Each structure stands twice: as C-alpha cells, then as structure tokens.
Amino acid sequence: MQVTAPTLTPSSLMRAEDALMLAEDATTKPGPDIDARAQPRVLVVEDDHEMRGMLSDFLDASGYQVIEAASGAEAIELVLQRWGCTGPLEPSFDLIITDVRMSGFSGLDLLELVRTARLKAPVIVITAFGAADVHAEAIRLGAVATFDKPFDLDRLAETARALTTGS
Numbered sequence: 001m002q003v004t005a006p007t008l009t010p011s012s013l014m015r016a017e018d019a020l021m022l023a024e025d026a027t028t029k030p031g032p033d034i035d036a037r038a039q040p041r042v043l044v045v046e047d048d049h050e051m052r053g054m055l056s057d058f059l060d061a062s063g064y065q066v067i068e069a070a071s072g073a074e075a076i077e078l079v080l081q082r083w084g085c086t087g088p089l090e091p092s093f094d095l096i097i098t099d100v101r102m103s104g105f106s107g108l109d110l111l112e113l114v115r116t117a118r119l120k121a122p123v124i125v126i127t128a129f130g131a132a133d134v135h136a137e138a139i140r141l142g143a144v145a146t147f148d149k150p151f152d153l154d155r156l157a158e159t160a161r162a163l164t165t166g167s
Contacts, residue, residue, distance in 0.1 A: 039063055039064055039065040040063075040064050040065065040094035040095060040160075040164035040165070041064070041065045041066075041067060041092065041093050041094050041095075042059055042064045042065070042066050042067070042093065042094065042095045042096070042097060042160065042164075043067050043068075043069060043075060043078060043079070043093045043095070043096045043097070043098075043121075044056050044059065044066055044067070044068050044069070044097050044098075045069045045071075045072065045074075045075040045096065045097065045098035045099060045102075045107060045110060046068075046069075046070070046097075046098070046099045046102075046126075047070055047071055047099060047102040047103065048099070049070070051099075051149075052068055052070065055097065056068055058153050058157070059157075059160070062157050062160075062161075064095075064160070064164075067093070071102055071103065071104055071105070072098075072102045072104055072105030072106055072107060072109055072110050073104045073105045075096075075098065075105075075110050076105055076109070076110055076113055079093070079096075079110070079113065079114065079117075079119070093121040094121060094163075094164045095121060095122055095123075095124065095160055095163055095164050096110070096114065096121050096122070096123045096124070097123075097124045097126060097156075097160070098110050098111065098123060098124070098125055098126070099125075099126055099127065100125055100126070100127040100129065100134060100138070101127065101128070101129060107125055107126075107127075107138075108125075108137060108138060108141060110123075111123050111125065111138060111141045111142060111143055112141050114142070115141055115142040122144040122163045123142065123143050123144060124143065124144060124145045124146070124147065124156070124159060124160070124163075125138040125143045125145070125146045125147070126146070126147045126148075126149060126151065126156075127146065127147075127148060127149065128148070128149040130146075130148035130149075134146075144159075144163060145159050
C-alpha cells in the first residue's frame with residue numbers, strides 16, 4: 001500500500017492512525033542481500049550541497065544508512081513524517097547531524113522540535129559560526145555534541161559510532 005504524506009509544518013498535528021501509516025511506510029525496504037535496519041540511520045541536514053554530499057558519502061562508507069535534507073524545513077518534514085507529532089512510534093533516525101544556519105528553519109529550530117516532541121535521536125550540531133553562544137544554545141536545547149567547521153571527519157565518526165552503538 002502506497003501512502004502519500006501530507007505537506008507538514010512544524011505546528012501541524014497528525015491523527016495517530018496517520019502517524020502509524022507514515023511510520024510503516026517510512027521503513028526502508030532492504031535489497032535482496034542487505035538488512036537496512038542493521039545500519040544505523042543518520043539524518044544529515046545541511047544546506048550546502050558539497051558539504052552535505054561529503055558528509056553523506058563519508059557516513060555511508062562508514063556503514064550508516066544516510067537520509068539527506070537540504071534545509072531545516074525539509075528535515076522537520078522528514079522528522080514529522082517518520083515520527084508523527086503525537087510521540088515517537090518507532091525510532092526512524094538513530095542520529096541527526098544538522099548545520100545551524102540555514103534559511104527558513106535553522107538547525108536550532110530542528111533541535112528544539114526534536115526535544116519538544118521528546119524524540120530519542122541524539123543530535124550533533126555542526127556550524128561555521130562557532131561562537132560560544134551558539135554552542136551554549138545548542139547544548140541547552142539538547143545537542144549531544146557540537147563541531148565547528150572545518151572539523152575532523154574521523155572525530156565526527158567516532159562520536160557518531162559512540163552514539164549509535166553505545167561504545
């Protein structure tokens with residue numbers, strides 16, 4: 001059964017049965033030899049195409065299933081579609097990595113939504129504007145780590161591994 005998701009906004013609410021249908025539809029169908037759930041799912045939110053591609057390629061090569069969002073608004077829509085607004089149904093993202101400054105909804109707006117909805121996915125914030133107040137606000141909103149661009153990809157991978165495997 002194909003489910004078409006409605007266009008969502010941060011303030012939209014879904015009926016519980018709609019959220020269940022979206023959660024079921026959002027599960028990735030594994031290929032013949034691949035168990036997609038064995039790979040932790042990471043949502044990468046970055047408005048810079050090159051940076052998003054580089055992060056996605058690196059995480060994919062490191063064993064993650066990567067879902068990309070080119071804006072905060074797109075990420076919020078993905079989160080709402082997969083989780084629903086009534087609370088977490090099934091963890092659809094094991095980790096969210098988001099840029100801070102994007103047009104429309106910022107990474108901090110996304111972080112606030114994740115925490116307000118009591119979603120369990122840890123959030124890593126990356127920023128080219130590493131002012132102390134940006135880091136402090138991200139941590140206050142629940143970010144588990146912050147990275148200033150440019151950052152060491154191996155260090156990001158270590159943090160992601162620790163968050164998604166508990167080691």
